[in-house]
Amino acid sequence: MAWEPPSPDHAEALGLAPGRPTLIHRYRYATADGRGLRTAVTSFSAVALAEVEEPALPHCLSGVGGTLIRDRADGTAAAHLRRACDWMRRAGLTLHHRDAITRLMSTPSVRVTRRVHDQYARPLEFTDLVVDAQQGALIYEFTLPGRPPTPSGV
Template identity: 70%
Template sequence: MARTTPHDRPLTEAQPLYWRIATELLGELRDGTIPPGERLPGERHLAEHFGVSRETVRQSLEVLRRSGLVATDRRGSHATLPGLPVETPASLTFPVGARTTGPGAVDHATVTWETPSPEHAEALGLAPHRETLVHRYESTGADGRGQRTAVTSFSAVALAEVAELARYRDRTEASGSAQLRLAYDWMRRAGLSLHHRDAITRLPGASTVRVTRCVHDQYARPLEITDLVVDAQQDALVYEFTLPAAG
């Protein structure tokens, strides 16, 4: 007997809910929301995304597994649709504006557990006066020019999903040195696709610009926000891009 799959049958109200969710998930796999070979979000996240129970998600994944469209191993479920493999993107350094320290240059970073600025708290969806992980970065060239300062606040989602960040909660000190240059790689390995929106604006009456980076995951949940001030001569610019989660 021929085996039917979600792409063989049109979506109808008479179909079981799990079949309808399998069809919707397949659509997201095909349109590149989850690229071939990438790890799928966990059952809890998929259940929240589609507004169904985790049991319904399990049944939907089983439909796709039987059809050979999803494979599951000890790392989780992965899309197996035909397509070009996802290349490892160029290293994305955290925080925005961080650079390799040259001879004689000063590069310093710290992490603290504190209440972020009201602007950061609002962007991250944090309740007023709620503490979170805050990262500060300073860099000055060997000639004393080209100063860069960045302040990053992480959301509750980032701390809950990314184990490497969560570990800092009990290790932060006011003067604690920390380099989180792999923060974006940690997020990707946790199964988060990163959507960045960077707004670059020249500060009035100054030779510096402010860069405000907001990072969300594939469910539009805020992960972090960074404010960078750097010496530069540049007009306002806004650009967006997405960095897929690691497979």
């Protein structure tokens, strides 16, 4: 995790001035045999950072980058960015996610672009995730508002 200027597309999506640093996390994962590569870049907006108490940042954002997927198709490894989302919810924000899944023509991979905004339509987070579609699986879990999530397979 580092403070750095985001890419132009992240800056535009988050309403940041070009070259303005923000908190960015880069995630890279490969299976033991080197295949099944996943990469993710998550950038946070100035609004999101203003809502997060500074001492909470290292704790709630640890492991950022796995928000969209589980490490294994059987669901035994938890998604990492949930901690950041949980913290933002505790701060009184209602989070809305919009994911776009596109196939990359030059490789057997898919790109998932996630935009997160709050109840006031303010951008909070932007993530680009690339998954090797031959080796990985995307698993989405949906819960009803006000209901706790149930374990997978129940």
